Amino acid sequence: MTKHSPRVGVIGGGQLARMMTPPAINLGIQIKVLAEAEGSSAQLATSMVGDYNQLDVVREFARGVDVITFDHEHVPISVLQALEAEGVNIQPPSKALAFAQNKLHMRQRLSALGLPMPAWAEIRDAASLDDFIAANGGVAILKTPIGGYDGKGVRVVRASVDAKDWLENLASFGGSLLAEEKVDFVRELAQLSARTPSGEFQAWPLVETIQENGVCSVVLAPSPEATAATLQTTAAIAKQIAEALGVTGVLAVEMFEARDGRIVINELAMRPHNSGHFSIEGSVTSQFEQHIRAVLDLPLGSTAPRAAHAVMVNLLGVDEQNNFVQALDKALAAHPDAKVHTYGKGARAGRKMGHVTVVADSAEHALAEARGAAAVLLRG
Amino acid sequence: MTKHSPRVGVIGGGQLARMMTPPAINLGIQIKVLAEAEGSSAQLATSMVGDYNQLDVVREFARGVDVITFDHEHVPISVLQALEAEGVNIQPPSKALAFAQNKLHMRQRLSALGLPMPAWAEIRDAASLDDFIAANGGVAILKTPIGGYDGKGVRVVRASVDAKDWLENLASFGGSLLAEEKVDFVRELAQLSARTPSGEFQAWPLVETIQENGVCSVVLAPSPEATAATLQTTAAIAKQIAEALGVTGVLAVEMFEARDGRIVINELAMRPHNSGHFSIEGSVTSQFEQHIRAVLDLPLGSTAPRAAHAVMVNLLGVDEQNNFVQALDKALAAHPDAKVHTYGKGARAGRKMGHVTVVADSAEHALAEARGAAAVLLRG
Incomplete structure (x- = not known):
């Protein structure tokens, strides 16, 4: 039929x-x-x-x-x-998505699961925030539980007075804020995975993400410093979260590797994620294909890499003129291995407007070519 | 701006x-x-x-x-x-396309360029066809100059009487037919390339194509038996054709490798071609991306392979029921490396409705996985 x-x-x-x-x-x-x-x-x-x-x-x-x-x-x-x-x-169902929407509920749930987390506390008043700051080296990351992304809804505070406006409007944030330890990290990592409603699970190799001004700038796949043990640990964390929270489709777990060696969970995204764009060319099955397969409860594809290394560099808007089309010819001419992606968006400073991926046997070559192509496009 | x-x-x-x-x-x-x-x-x-x-x-x-x-x-x-x-x-311009539309004009032009061709003749009457058959081992491939593809408009003839209907209606074919030597070939090959209006040219490695009933069935990339010299020769043939005929975008040159060692040109296509579908996953730049870049006169991308081998197997319709969706889950479950493509077409026997590509370090693995996934889909 x-x-x-x-x-x-x-x-x-x-x-x-x-x-x-x-x-x-x-x-x-x-x-x-x-x-x-x-x-x-x-x-x-x-x-x-x-x-x-x-x-x-x-x-x-x-x-x-x-x-x-x-x-x-x-x-x-x-x-x-x-x-x-x-x-x-x-897919993912509302019961899972609720934890991606609300960072406080996410911390509560993942703590209950015994997963590695930075120190955190629910903040209902100035005193509890000042206590948390005092207990965590004189600084905290304060977050609105809902609505923050790419550095929005996030603030570094050294005293409750730094968050006076938020504390005076707690009701508009659902009654409380989330304070987190400012992790002294040596690098940021992201563990990408996918799960189907039937329970099939697949993880991609752990990647390193380099942020600038709170926005993802470069992704190195796989994470250059990760040991086999780390790769296993982070994939297991993703699996535990996906299964416990009932996540389907792609799950991105953003993590910090702290200077003291801890790997702790930063944020969750239950959808394809900037840290997985490399997989379009870098993996047998990209995060976008896998997400579609997963939410349709189709069998998942191989997440094996197509080459030893993939590097992705974001194209963040520089002004209201450069839409990364002006220098497309120059970038393609100078970097025939680079895969340039633009998103058809109007130009605006700081906006995620595209990215460049290079897949190669050499990590240095991939990084140099991806950065090179991005630099040509950014000059316009 | x-x-x-x-x-x-x-x-x-x-x-x-x-x-x-x-x-x-x-x-x-x-x-x-x-x-x-x-x-x-x-x-x-x-x-x-x-x-x-x-x-x-x-x-x-x-x-x-x-x-x-x-x-x-x-x-x-x-x-x-x-x-x-x-x-x-x-792009390609009409002056180039004319040679893809008319096989007789193509033979005339490529012969004038000195390119390797099977024996051929323009046929205006029964006597000249019988002469050609006699001079070529008692058999000829007779083609209508315009309108044939995938085995249509092509006939194997052993005497002019086999083409009585065509010969009596020569005017409807533009006044003549094309007779070609029936090449005793050991394999069929295809050389894919692209050229921009500015003259940039890039070739993919030569592939072997396996036909069934005149329709492409399997493509092996690169051609397993090709020597470095053959690869160079066929890429040079494509370049000469593209430049002499002013072809832009993707050019596919279908060729026979004859038992006597000759490599001769069979047909031309001035567009992405079934023999190049492997390049979606198998090449740094696919034929579809390259075609778009080429016709827009953008610089071309690298045609380097992503792995040692790629195999593509066509999904040809088996009946009016199986649209290759029924067994998609089974095929994906059994073959996580296989990239399944379906074209959203209604089911019809013999119709090109999709294809499967597997990219791998081992040619045997790629062929087995691609054939395996196709077999599951064909069973429905």
């Missing part, structure tokens, strides 16, 4: 939905995107434009697909719960 | 236009397809549905893009010439 090809619906028209489109086309999966506005990054796959905060909008979108998944974690849990109650297939 | 990202227009909504879509998305190129009908393989990129035989339809399509290129070679040369006269950028 002829069977319709599986239909995946993605809420959000950003670059992650955009990058899910090529593997969907290749594999013969129908992809439909609910975008916030016309002309989004995921324009080609957009089948509907509307507000994902509105239950009726998401319900209508859900009618035309076999599963709903996400480009971002901003869809209200209440909307997802209502649809799940109506039988809509949502 | 913000610059619009390049816009490529593809005439034809088949699987080749479909497979140009992922690299366009990745690279940030806008792709628009003029499809023959709604619901084509290239549906996501389709911006217009219409008849490519109509000048006004193609003219309207051309207004929204920076360059026009092709999914197939069926657009009338007269339509392309009229648009070129109006200043429309068409």
Whole structure:
């Protein structure tokens, strides 16, 4: 019998939905995107434009697909719960997503699981924050439980007065804030994995992420310094989290390697993640293909690397003029191994507008070529 | 200054236009397809549905893009010439495409260039065909100069009476037929390359193609038996053809390796080609990305292999039921290295509906896995 090809619906028209489109086309999966506005990054796959905060909008979108998944974690849990109650297939499910949306609940749950964490505390007043700061070397990372990403909703504080405005508006953050130890780290790591509703699990090799101003700048795959034991440990952490929280699709676990040797969990993302863009060219199965396979409960693909090393360099907007198209010809001419990705976004300083990946046997060559191509594009 | 990202227009909504879509998305190129009908393989990129035989339809399509290129070679040369006269950028240009559309003109031109060819003759009557058959071992391949592909418009003849119907209707074939030596070949080869309007040229390593019933079935990349000298020779042939005929974009040169050692040219295609599908996973730059870069006159990418071997197996329709979705889960579960591609086409016996590629260090492993995954999908 002829069977319709599986239909995946993605809420959000950003670059992650955009990058899910090529593997969907290749594999013969129908992809439909609910975008916030016309002309989004995921324009080609957009089948509907509307507000994902509105239950009726998401319900209508859900009618035309076999599963709903996400480009971002901003869809209200209440909307997802209502649809799940109506039988809509949502992956990852709301009960898992809740932990990606709320950093405080994530800390509570992962602590209960005994997973390695920085010191943290729930903050309900200035006194408890000052106590936490005093107990943690005179500094803390203070986070709003909901809504922060790429450095937003995060503040370094040395006294409660540094967070006076937040503390005076606790109700708008759900009644409390999250204070975390400012980890003295030697590097940042990310463990990418995927899990299906049936329980199949696959991890990619651990990567190192280099951040600039709180935003991912460079990813080295695999992490150059990681020992076999570290690789095993971080993959096991991802598996434990995915299984305990019921995560499906791609899970990114961001971690710090502390100077004292601890590896502690920083943040979770339950969707394809900037730290996994290297996998488009660097892995037999990219995070975007794997995410689609996983949320459709199809068997997962091999996460083996295609070469010894992959390096990804982000293209962050420099101004309102350079959209990384101006120097595309120069970058391609000078760097024939570089795979340049641009997301079709308008130019804006600091915006994630594209990335460059180079896959090579030599880590030095991959880094030099990826940085070289990015530098040409950034000059415009 | 913000610059619009390049816009490529593809005439034809088949699987080749479909497979140009992922690299366009990745690279940030806008792709628009003029499809023959709604619901084509290239549906996501389709911006217009219409008849490519109509000048006004193609003219309207051309207004929204920076360059026009092709999914197939069926657009009338007269339509392309009229648009070129109006200043429309068409790559490959009509003067080159004319040789892909007309096999007789191709033989005449390549013979004039001194390129290695099977014996051939223009046939205007039964007597000249019988003479050619007598001079070539009692058999000939008879072809209509225009309109044949995948075994259509091609006939094996042992006497002119075998082509009585064609000979009585010569006018409908432009006044003559093409007779060719039936080459006693040990294998079939394909040399894939790309050239830009500015003259940059890149070749992929020679591949071996295994045909069944006149249709490509398996591609082995690189060709297992080819010596370094052969690789050099065939790449040089492709370069000479591309330059002499003014080909831009991807050029596929299909060749026979004869039992007597000759390598002779069989057919030309001036577009991405079934023999190059392996390059999606097998090469740093796929034929689809390279075609888009080439027709936009962007610098070409590296054609280096990602691993020692790539094997592609076509998924040819078996009946009107199996659309290769039924057993997708089984195929992916049993073959995690296999990259399955389906083209979103309705099921029909003999139809090219998808393919499977496996990239590996071992040729045997790649072939076994690709054949294994295809077998699961074919069983349905």
